[in-house]
Amino acid sequence: MTDLLTVQGLTKAYPGVVANDDVSFSIAPGEIHALLGENGAGKSTLVKMIYGLVKPDSGHMRLHGEAFAPPEPRAARAAGVAMVFQHFSLFEALTVAENVGLGMENPPPMRELSREIREVSHAYGLPLDPRRLVGDLSAGERQRVEIVRCLLQDPKLLIMDEPTSVLTPQEVEILFATLNKLKAEGTSILYISHKLEEIRALCDGATILRRGKVVGACDPRERSAAELAELMVGQALHRPDRPPASTGEVVLQVAGLTSEHVATFGTRLQNIGFEVRSGEVLGIGGVAGNGQDELLSALSGETVGASETVRLRGKPVGHLGPNARRTLGLLAAPEERLGHAAAPDMSLTENAVLSGWQRQDLTRQGFVFWGKARGFAETIIQSFDVRTPGPGVAARALSGGNLQKFVIGREILQRPDVLVVNQPTWGVDAAAAAAIRQAILDLAAQGAAVIVISQDLDELLEVSDRFAALNAGHLSAPRPAKGLSMEQIGLMLGGAHDMDVAHTDEAQYIKKTYVEHRP
Amino acid sequence: MIALEKRPTPSTFWTWATPVLAVLLTMIAGGLMFALLGKNPFLAIKTIFYDPILGEFAFYYRGQLLVKAGPLILIAVGLAMGFRAGIWNIGAEGQYIMGAICGAAVGLAFYPTESWLIFPLMVIAGAAGGLVWAMIPAILKVRFNTNEILVSLLLVYVAEQLLAAMALGPLRNPEASGFPGSRNLQQYPSAANLELIPGTGAHWGVVAALVAVIFAYILLSRHLTGFHIRLAGQSPRAARFGGVNPTALVVFCMGLSGALAGMAGLFEVAGPAGQISIDFNSGYGFTAIIVAFLGRLHPIGILLAGLLMALTYIGGEAAQATLQIPAAAIQAFQGMLLFFLLGLDVFANYRIRLTKREGVA
Numbered sequence: 031m032t033d034l035l036t037v038q039g040l041t042k043a044y045p046g047v048v049a050n051d052d053v054s055f056s057i058a059p060g061e062i063h064a065l066l067g068e069n070g071a072g073k074s075t076l077v078k079m080i081y082g083l084v085k086p087d088s089g090h091m092r093l094h095g096e097a098f099a100p101p102e103p104r105a106a107r108a109a110g111v112a113m114v115f116q117h118f119s120l121f122e123a124l125t126v127a128e129n130v131g132l133g134m135e136n137p138p139p140m141r142e143l144s145r146e147i148r149e150v151s152h153a154y155g156l157p158l159d160p161r162r163l164v165g166d167l168s169a170g171e172r173q174r175v176e177i178v179r180c181l182l183q184d185p186k187l188l189i190m191d192e193p194t195s196v197l198t199p200q201e202v203e204i205l206f207a208t209l210n211k212l213k214a215e216g217t218s219i220l221y222i223s224h225k226l227e228e229i230r231a232l233c234d235g236a237t238i239l240r241r242g243k244v245v246g247a248c249d250p251r252e253r254s255a256a257e258l259a260e261l262m263v264g265q266a267l268h269r270p271d272r273p274p275a276s277t278g279e280v281v282l283q284v285a286g287l288t289s290e291h292v293a294t295f296g297t298r299l300q301n302i303g304f305e306v307r308s309g310e311v312l313g314i315g316g317v318a319g320n321g322q323d324e325l326l327s328a329l330s331g332e333t334v335g336a337s338e339t340v341r342l343r344g345k346p347v348g349h350l351g352p353n354a355r356r357t358l359g360l361l362a363a364p365e366e367r368l369g370h371a372a373a374p375d376m377s378l379t380e381n382a383v384l385s386g387w388q389r390q391d392l393t394r395q396g397f398v399f400w401g402k403a404r405g406f407a408e409t410i411i412q413s414f415d416v417r418t419p420g421p422g423v424a425a426r427a428l429s430g431g432n433l434q435k436f437v438i439g440r441e442i443l444q445r446p447d448v449l450v451v452n453q454p455t456w457g458v459d460a461a462a463a464a465a466i467r468q469a470i471l472d473l474a475a476q477g478a479a480v481i482v483i484s485q486d487l488d489e490l491l492e493v494s495d496r497f498a499a500l501n502a503g504h505l506s507a508p509r510p511a512k513g514l515s516m517e518q519i520g521l522m523l524g525g526a527h528d529m530d531v532a533h534t535d536e537a538q539y540i541k542k543t544y545v546e547h548r549p
Numbered sequence: 550m551i552a553l554e555k556r557p558t559p560s561t562f563w564t565w566a567t568p569v570l571a572v573l574l575t576m577i578a579g580g581l582m583f584a585l586l587g588k589n590p591f592l593a594i595k596t597i598f599y600d601p602i603l604g605e606f607a608f609y610y611r612g613q614l615l616v617k618a619g620p621l622i623l624i625a626v627g628l629a630m631g632f633r634a635g636i637w638n639i640g641a642e643g644q645y646i647m648g649a650i651c652g653a654a655v656g657l658a659f660y661p662t663e664s665w666l667i668f669p670l671m672v673i674a675g676a677a678g679g680l681v682w683a684m685i686p687a688i689l690k691v692r693f694n695t696n697e698i699l700v701s702l703l704l705v706y707v708a709e710q711l712l713a714a715m716a717l718g719p720l721r722n723p724e725a726s727g728f729p730g731s732r733n734l735q736q737y738p739s740a741a742n743l744e745l746i747p748g749t750g751a752h753w754g755v756v757a758a759l760v761a762v763i764f765a766y767i768l769l770s771r772h773l774t775g776f777h778i779r780l781a782g783q784s785p786r787a788a789r790f791g792g793v794n795p796t797a798l799v800v801f802c803m804g805l806s807g808a809l810a811g812m813a814g815l816f817e818v819a820g821p822a823g824q825i826s827i828d829f830n831s832g833y834g835f836t837a838i839i840v841a842f843l844g845r846l847h848p849i850g851i852l853l854a855g856l857l858m859a860l861t862y863i864g865g866e867a868a869q870a871t872l873q874i875p876a877a878a879i880q881a882f883q884g885m886l887l888f889f890l891l892g893l894d895v896f897a898n899y900r901i902r903l904t905k906r907e908g909v910a
Binding site for chain 1: 559771772773774776779780783784786787788789790791792794
């Protein structure tokens with residue numbers, strides 16, 4: 031049996047990062063093939079090349095044994111490749127049938143189309159009323175519209191990008207039944223996900239990507255979730271030797287931290303508790319969107335809560351805003367560089383004032399010493415090797431890595447007692463990332479307590495003394511990072527930590543102190 | 550294909566060149582419009598821009614220039630503070646009316662007592678009137694998250710009704726045998742806002758406008774509050790990270806713009822207008838919005854924009870009187886000025902690039 035799609039040596043580089051490096055794999059007819067990898071592993075770039083949205087730098091593909099290089103999605107669709115995106119492209123004010131018709135080259139008359147939609151959707155167990163407005167549909171139903179839209183093209187290969195992230199468990203079951211039905215009819219499916227149990231239940235084969243490279247292929251039904259996790263994050267996890275941290279007293283203590291208000295699409299923090307000692311780096315792992323932003327805001331003081339939820343050297347600070355916390359020595363560097371950590375249209379000098387005016391003593395009676403502020407910006411630029419013509423340049427003119435060095439440097443040079451950083455090296459080239467990690471380690475060595483929130487497990491294991499996972503707003507009990515096996519990390523990240531969280535000594539201790547300190 | 554490409558850093562050249570270019574383009578397009586109306590375009594442009602300053606009857610117009618520019622600048626400076634922070638006070642006209650009512654009421658309450666204290670008290674009352682009126686949208690915004698644009702705008706119409714009620718009721722001149730309108734404050738020396746230098750039109754309101762420009766300039770460029778105002782307008786999340794208290798900022802900006810608009814109303818009612826009348830307000834509060842943007846929300850820019858705007862008003866009136874150009878054409882002409890300025894603004898942040906046509910995914 032010849033393969034439906036063969037991918038040979040695909041490479042795609044973006045400035046500063048190789049998204050796909052010599053990627054090869056193949057899909058048989060009627061196979062559900064999983065593409066497995068962490069965020070940023072290169073899964074999306076790979077399928078965009080198959081769907082004709084991105085042109086590969088080198089390598090080639092074959093579909094039905096013939097050369098396949100779609101210049102645009104239309105060509106890919108004509109060849110029998112369909113894709114359901116993670117984010118839907120539907121018009122809420124139009125009906126289901128109108129939305130489906132809009133995506134077609136030559137839509138049949140509306141009545142005909144409605145009949146087809148009704149037939150196809152029923153045949154695959156995805157009932158849809160073509161007359162309903164998309165705006166009234168649930169996320170699962172909207173996904174059905176996208177799937178039916180694809181099915182009407184009679185595809186040979188259906189690509190699904192993280193399809194279950196928006197679905198309820200019941201909807202996931204329905205979707206899986208549909209995909210199995212398609213498979214029985216001979217349609218191949220390329221299924222992208224990082225949810226291991228799903229892949230084990232659904233897929234026949236899997237290609238595992240890590241940092242743009244294929245690091246393995248396997249039959250997921252024969253592997254355990256822990257084995258898959260190990261493949262996904264890599265076995266060769268080496269961390270540089272560094273002197274065992276001489277940790278001191280507890281500097282930051284967080285207990286019973288639960289979000290009071292949650293923004294639309296935000297995640298509610300659920301009873302988060304941990305503590306960090308001076309000289310220690312606590313790594314917090316997890317997929318973005320599981321409460322990372324909310325945790326940073328709660329620690330930086332952008333969102334305030336009950337005073338005893340956050341304690342700095344025993345002093346309750348949970349009710350204080352960012353300025354008051356900075357004065358006390360609790361500093362933060364948010365994930366979003368432009369628009370959160372820095373104002374894009376303001377100069378680096380102004381951005382140095384943004385969070386540095388108190389501790390660097392840049393004002394008197396509210397009047398800003400711009401000369402002194404400029405000096406502080408220049409010091410940051412020099413100490414952290416920020417590549418820029420000078421401190422008068424707007425923040426948006428800097429590359430991601432350089433601005434990140436500036437932002438991290440701005441906080442570190444203020445000699446914090448506690449520093450919280452979120453995704454410190456996201457989108458940053460390797461050299462800058464290494465410099466930032468080293469700076470974080472140096473800060474801890476000088477006696478500061480550091481919290482690093484990141485999606486990059488390698489990074490966390492490299493810098494952390496202890497490791498905890500953030501999942502759907504819950505934080506697992508931190509464990510020593512040294513000696514932590516990949517299986518344990520996989521379980522912590524997979525949300526299975528609920529069962530062991532209450533048993534560790536530290537969790538008990540934190541719980542106890544929290545109860546004791548409540549008024 | 551023509552593509553707009555974002556500049557890495559805003560262009561300093563274009564920031565300063567656009568106002569000049571906008572005035573030139575307005576002259577060209579406006580001249581064309583006047584020509585199509587059958588008027589001599591060169592004469593019309595000269596009547597609007599040249600005659601009020603250097604023409605034969607300039608001695609009359611020159612005084613008018615500062616009289617008109619004063620309140621525009623005073624109000625616009627306050628509004629610009631809020632606009633910079635992303636707080637949209639559209640109801641300066643209402644705050645202007647309330648300032649005039651409160652200030653005039655204080656003056657009329659003392660009539661006919663003479664004391665040098667009366668005028669300063671009136672100024673304070675005027676500022677307080679505008680401030681309190683602006684606090685209504687401010688507090689509704691911070692408490693209930695209402696939209697300050699709508700509330701402040703709708704309060705203009707409430708203020709207009711109050712104005713009419715005052716002119717017909719409590720503040721009516723008891724010696725005017727039933728005619729609406731208050732006593733004329735210009736005939737009450739302790740309350741009159743007189744011309745300080747004869748022939749210039751400069752009254753206390755013009756002095757206040759200059760002080761406001763200097764104050765705003767220092768606030769924005771040297772003070773942390775001004776830095777936070779700019780920060781909040783440019784990136785609200787960064788402002789929150791920087792410890793800016795959004796509630797305090799809304800109250801400060803609305804309060805400042807309201808107080809300045811109220812003061813402008815008082816200076817007008819005690820000076821050029823002289824009395825509270827049913828139709829005392831003449832749209833300064835709305836025109837000041839245009840002046841604020843014309844001056845690119847910068848105090849010095851607003852000073853120049855206020856003078857330019859006053860010039861087009863006075864020149865426009867002159868052109869209506871001497872050349873019989875219709876009033877609508879003058880309004881269209883003023884509209885062109887704003888249109889060209891905002892249109893050219895694109896070049897401060899973007900540059901044009903000619904590209905080959907190609908399919909971009």
